[in-house]
Amino acid sequence: MILGLRGVVAVAVLICFFIAAHTVYWLLRYVAMGDGRPTLDRVPERVRGFMTYVVGQRRVIAEPAGILHLFIFWGFIILQAETIEYLIRGFYNDFRMSMIFGHTLYNFILLLQDVFGVLVLVAIVIGVVRRWVARPRHVVISVDAIIISTFIALLMITKFLANGAEIAQFGANLGHDPAWTPVAAWTAHNLLKVFSPDSAGLEVTLQISYALHLTVVGCFSIYVPFGKHLHLIGAMPNVFFRKLGPLGAIRAMDMEAEVESYGAAKVEDLSWKQLLDTYACTDCGRCEAYCPAFNTGKALNPMKVIAKVKYHLKDKGKQTLRLKAEDTEYPLLAGGIISKEELMACTTCGACVANCPVFIEHVDTIIDMRRYLALMEADFTPEVSRTFKNMENNSNPWGISSSYRGDWADGLEIPMMSELTEAPEYLFWVGCAGSFDDRQKKVTQAFAKILKTAGISFAILGSEEGCTGDPARRIGNEYLYWMLATQNIETLNGYGVRKIVTACPHCFHTIGKEYPQLGGNYEVIHHSDFMNALIREGSLKLKPSVSTRVTYHDSCYIGRWNNSYDSPRDILNAVPGLKVQEMELNKAQSFCCGAGGGRMWMEEHEGKRINIERTDQALATNPEAIAVACPFCMTMFDDGLKDRGAEGVVLRDLAEIIAENLITDENAATAAAE
Numbered sequence: 001m002i003l004g005l006r007g008v009v010a011v012a013v014l015i016c017f018f019i020a021a022h023t024v025y026w027l028l029r030y031v032a033m034g035d036g037r038p039t040l041d042r043v044p045e046r047v048r049g050f051m052t053y054v055v056g057q058r059r060v061i062a063e064p065a066g067i068l069h070l071f072i073f074w075g076f077i078i079l080q081a082e083t084i085e086y087l088i089r090g091f092y093n094d095f096r097m098s099m100i101f102g103h104t105l106y107n108f109i110l111l112l113q114d115v116f117g118v119l120v121l122v123a124i125v126i127g128v129v130r131r132w133v134a135r136p137r138h139v140v141i142s143v144d145a146i147i148i149s150t151f152i153a154l155l156m157i158t159k160f161l162a163n164g165a166e167i168a169q170f171g172a173n174l175g176h177d178p179a180w181t182p183v184a185a186w187t188a189h190n191l192l193k194v195f196s197p198d199s200a201g202l203e204v205t206l207q208i209s210y211a212l213h214l215t216v217v218g219c220f221s222i223y224v225p226f227g228k229h230l231h232l233i234g235a236m237p238n239v240f241f242r243k244l245g246p247l248g249a250i251r252a253m254d255m256e257a258e259v260e261s262y263g264a265a266k267v268e269d270l271s272w273k274q275l276l277d278t279y280a281c282t283d284c285g286r287c288e289a290y291c292p293a294f295n296t297g298k299a300l301n302p303m304k305v306i307a308k309v310k311y312h313l314k315d316k317g318k319q320t321l322r323l324k325a326e327d328t329e330y331p332l333l334a335g336g337i338i339s340k341e342e343l344m345a346c347t348t349c350g351a352c353v354a355n356c357p358v359f360i361e362h363v364d365t366i367i368d369m370r371r372y373l374a375l376m377e378a379d380f381t382p383e384v385s386r387t388f389k390n391m392e393n394n395s396n397p398w399g400i401s402s403s404y405r406g407d408w409a410d411g412l413e414i415p416m417m418s419e420l421t422e423a424p425e426y427l428f429w430v431g432c433a434g435s436f437d438d439r440q441k442k443v444t445q446a447f448a449k450i451l452k453t454a455g456i457s458f459a460i461l462g463s464e465e466g467c468t469g470d471p472a473r474r475i476g477n478e479y480l481y482w483m484l485a486t487q488n489i490e491t492l493n494g495y496g497v498r499k500i501v502t503a504c505p506h507c508f509h510t511i512g513k514e515y516p517q518l519g520g521n522y523e524v525i526h527h528s529d530f531m532n533a534l535i536r537e538g539s540l541k542l543k544p545s546v547s548t549r550v551t552y553h554d555s556c557y558i559g560r561w562n563n564s565y566d567s568p569r570d571i572l573n574a575v576p577g578l579k580v581q582e583m584e585l586n587k588a589q590s591f592c593c594g595a596g597g598g599r600m601w602m603e604e605h606e607g608k609r610i611n612i613e614r615t616d617q618a619l620a621t622n623p624e625a626i627a628v629a630c631p632f633c634m635t636m637f638d639d640g641l642k643d644r645g646a647e648g649v650v651l652r653d654l655a656e657i658i659a660e661n662l663i664t665d666e667n668a669a670t671a672a673a674e
Contacts, residue, residue, distance in 0.1 A: 009211045010090025016218030023225040024233055027279065030317030034272035038241055046240050053239050059357040063286070065130060066357070068123040072152065075120035078112050082159065083217055086210065107180040114183045117156045124153050142283070144227040151223070154216045162209035164188040168195065169202045234279025235358040241273055242359035246513035248350060248561035250473060251364055253371070255482040263372025263476065264365070267313050267333050274365050278310030280358040287352035287362060292592040292614075293345040297607020300345035302352040302362040305338055309365065312337045334369035340379060343369050347610065348474050348597030349556040354588060370476030380475065387601040388477055395466035395484060396432040397601055405430070406462030408441040414448055415459040423496045425457040429511065429524075431504035432467050433631035439638060440631040446659035447503050447527055453664050454539040458501070464491050468510040475598035482518070485510075489520035503527040503655060505557035505630045506596075526558055528629045528654055532567040535574050541663035545577035548650075551623040552580065553614070553637065554590035555630035568629055571654050575661050581621050591617060595632035615640025625650040627657060 040046075052058050057073060060066040081097060088095045098106035128149060164187030167178045178185040195201040224232055251271070253262065264270050287302040288294045294301050312333065319325040331337055343366055352362040373379040380388075390399030406416065408430075417427065428451065434444040451458050466488050469481035488511075492500075500522050502508050512524030534540045552572060558564045565587045572580045585591045594610030604610065615637060618626050626641075626649060628634050637651055652660075 005207065006090040006093065006210065008090075009214050010087050013087060013090075013214045013218040013221075016221050020221040020225060023222075026317070026322060027225060027230075027233075027314070029321055030313050031272050031275045031279070033268045033313070033317060033321075034270050034275040035268070036271050036273070038272065042244055045244060046242075049242060050236070050240050053357070053359070054236050057357075059355075059359075062355075062357075065127075068127050068130075071116070071119040071123040072127075075116035075123075075156075076152070078109075078116045079120075079155065079159065081109055082113055083214075086162075086214055090214075107177065110180045111182075113159075114181045117159055118183055120152065121156045124149055124156075142228065144229070147223065148227065148229050151216055151220045155213060155220075158209045158213035158216065160184055160187045161191075162206055162213060164192050165202050165206035165209060168192045169197055169206065228281075228283040230279050231282045231358065234276060235282065238273075238276050238280035238358050238360070241276070243273070243361055243364075246516075247563070248363075248509060248557070249513040249517070250367055252514075252517040253478050253482075255479055261372065262375040262478065263370070264334055264368040265332050265372045265376065266330070267309060267316055267337075269333070269372070270309070270365060270368060274361065274368070275309070275313055277360040277365070278306050278313060280360060281306050281310070282358060283307075284357065286355040286357070287360075290351035290355050290589065292347055292349060292351065292594065292610045295591075296610050296613050298345035299339060299341040299606060301342075302346075302366075305342060305366065306360060306362065308337050309333070332372075334372040335377065335379065338369055340373060341606070343373065344380075344475075344602065345606070346597050347556070347592045347594060347599050349592035350560040351556075351589075351592070354560045367474060367476060370474075371478050372476070374476030375479060381602060384475060384598070384602060387598075388472060388475075388480055391467050391469070391472055391484065392480060395487075396436060397467065397471060398432065398436045400436050402463045402466070405435045405465055406460060408435060408444050409448065409460065409462075412445065412448060414452075416462045417459045417495050417497075418462070418464065420459055423498070424459045426451075426499045426501050427492070427495075427497045428458045428460050429500050429502040429504075429507055430460055430465060431502060431507045431631065433635075434503055435465070437631065437635070440634060443503055443631065443634070443653040443655050446653070447531075447655040449659050450531060450534070450540065450655060450662065451501075453662055454534045461491065466491075468507050468515075470506040470510045471598040471601060473510070473514070474596070475601075485515060485518055485520070489515055489518055492520060492522065497522060500524045501527060501530050503629075503631070503653070505555045505562075506632065509557045509561055526562070526564065526567075526629070528558065528567045528571060529564060531654065531658055532570050532574075535571065535658075540658065542575050542658070542661045543663050545575050545657075545661050547577045547579065548624045549579050549581055549622065550625040550627050551583055551618050551621045552586075552627045553583070553593065553618065553633055554587055555628070555633050556590070556592050556596050558629055559590055560588060568627070568654055571658065572627060575657060578657075581623065583617050583621055585617060593630075593633040593636040595636050600632050600635070609640075609643075611636035611640045612643055615644055615646075619644060619646060619649070623649060625652060627652055627654055629654050 057066065057070045060069050085095065085097050096106065097109065101109065131145060160183055163181055163184035167185055167188035192202065192205065224230060281303065283303065285303060291300065291302050316330055319328050334343065346363065346366045348363050350363060387397045390397050394400060395402055428448065430444055433440040467484050468488065469484035472484065473481035500511060502524065505526060508524055508526045511520065511522060515522070531540070550572060552568055554565060569580060572578050591614050592610060593614050594604070626637055628637060634651065634653060641647055641649055641651060
């Protein structure tokens with residue numbers, strides 16, 4: 001009778017597994033609606049990443065609450081051995097894993113199961129308190145979370161009750177030493193001590209706990225594909241197939257191919273990996289917690305963007321693939337399922353991507369939808385339209401004639417590439433802001449002074465330099481980007497340029513990481529890394545500065561997208577007298593200035609201005625100076641300081657700070673004469 005009951009429960013669980021597998025099959029069929037197919041490249045690196053980020057949960061535990069998830073994850077994995085053992089016992093009552101692993105290893109597994117069972121219960125309790133009592137703003141309360149937490153807690157409780165009942169009932173005839181299961185033994189000797197060893201109560205407790213445990217396993221398997229814990233299925237392959245190309249490089253488009261539509265108008269226009277991203281989402285809320293747009297009251301919530309794509313994918317996939325409802329009309333993805341306001345609020349700062357524990361590429365998905373709006377609908381604001389026109393006609397967002405690009409260098413005796421018979425060691429890529437913006441011209445001149453002082457062989461392109469196309473590409477106008485980029489690559493290759501140094505993070509990122517997609521391969525160095533190297537090797541000597549409290553702002557396109565955090569701080573610390581103090585949000589968690597993703601050229605109508613929020617964060621350190629390493633950041637902080645009436649706070653680029661404190665032959669001679 002007992003064996004019959006166990007067998008029925010085991011069969012029922014296997015049926016649940018089949019139902020779950022059938023559901024997952026169709027979910028993967030929906031993912032296959034996306035563009036492209038999985039390819040296996042750089043397998044060793046992918047395996048290492050899987051071990052680090054799935055097995056080791058490295059990104060999950062980057063925040064304190066992630067430790068709870070680590071215990072639950074590992075407890076869940078370890079306890080699967082017991083679940084398999086329970087299932088097999090449904091057909092073979094005397095089965096023990098020791099028959100496969102041997103008694104020594106089996107006892108160790110039992111100990112791990114006991115320990116992790118307790119850790120999982122503790123983590124569940126703390127998680128409940130955190131989620132429903134001391135809830136952080138980004139943590140979402142959901143019925144799904146309640147159901148899953150209850151399932152997991154029941155698995156642990158029924159495990160200890162079943163194992164405890166076995167110990168109390170069978171004692172020395174159990175098949176293993178109860179010392180290896182101390183928690184189950186405690187349960188037997190304390191909670192179940194009301195029953196005698198031959199009591200029917202123990203047998204009932206054992207069978208009910210056994211049946212309930214496997215019933216929960218079966219229900220759990222069916223429920224997972226429908227709730228937020230679909231990430232148990234999606235996260236592992238998503239991490240394995242994560243993007244391994246240059247960090248922050250946007251997926252290329254073939255602008256010379258004949259296609260019906262550009263960008264992601266429909267969910268099928270996204271890649272299969274972007275669709276898999278939606279299944280991997282854990283709803284942890286880290287992306288929204290660090291998103292500058294969301295945190296200043298904009299329409300964008302990166303987590304909800306991914307969720308909306310997932311729900312739309314599952315609905316459309318079911319209708320078109322399973323129900324064959326081919327005549328059903330669906331709203332567009334870009335501008336429909338995801339509104340234009342959501343898409344255009346993104347600064348492409350990468351905070352969402354950097355903090356996602358399962359490597360979701362929110363920015364790529366947003367830009368693909370922007371591409372459709374820009375290229376197919378021409379749906380952009382008047383100021384963006386004007387910016388595009390200026391870039392197309394004059395190769396810069398200001399619309400100033402290219403003939404003025406080199407005017408900042410008048411009287412500085414800086415050679416033009418066109419004047420040289422052979423290429424110098426470095427091309428100084430000035431960029432649009434460094435060429436045309438009056439404030440940024442001072443930075444350009446300061447950096448040129450540094451290069452000359454260090455004896456660096458360099459030249460500039462002058463009027464032959466064009467906009468890299470970064471703003472156009474990130475707003476979605478891939479065609480304009482392609483035009484500008486191919487022209488620049490032709491110019492650079494024509495001069496045989498191999499090394500480029502620039503003071504603009506956006507130029508640095510675009511030329512270094514995205515021009516190779518079009519055949520432009522160069523060694524590109526940002527001026528912060530370049531100056532730091534010159535200081536370290538002794539090519540630049542610095543005099544003491546006036547004692548100044550300075551805080552540094554990490555540019556997104558130097559920091560998060562290129563992992564350069566030390567050089568700017570090393571530079572500031574190399575200047576005697578400067579006292580560097582950090583903002584609360586710094587380095588990998590730095591808050592965007594608000595200018596990236598083409599937002600430099602858009603008005604900001606919703607919520608608090610992002611640059612004002614970042615300025616407030618800087619002013620909270622009570623600085624005498626703010627240091628930046630990006631022309632866009634310079635503009636945004638300049639506006640922010642004026643808005644806050646804090647013009648007394650000095651705003652300087654790193655190059656200006658170094659140039660002001662350089663020991664040159666000229667000032668050394670002056671000091672000697674005095």
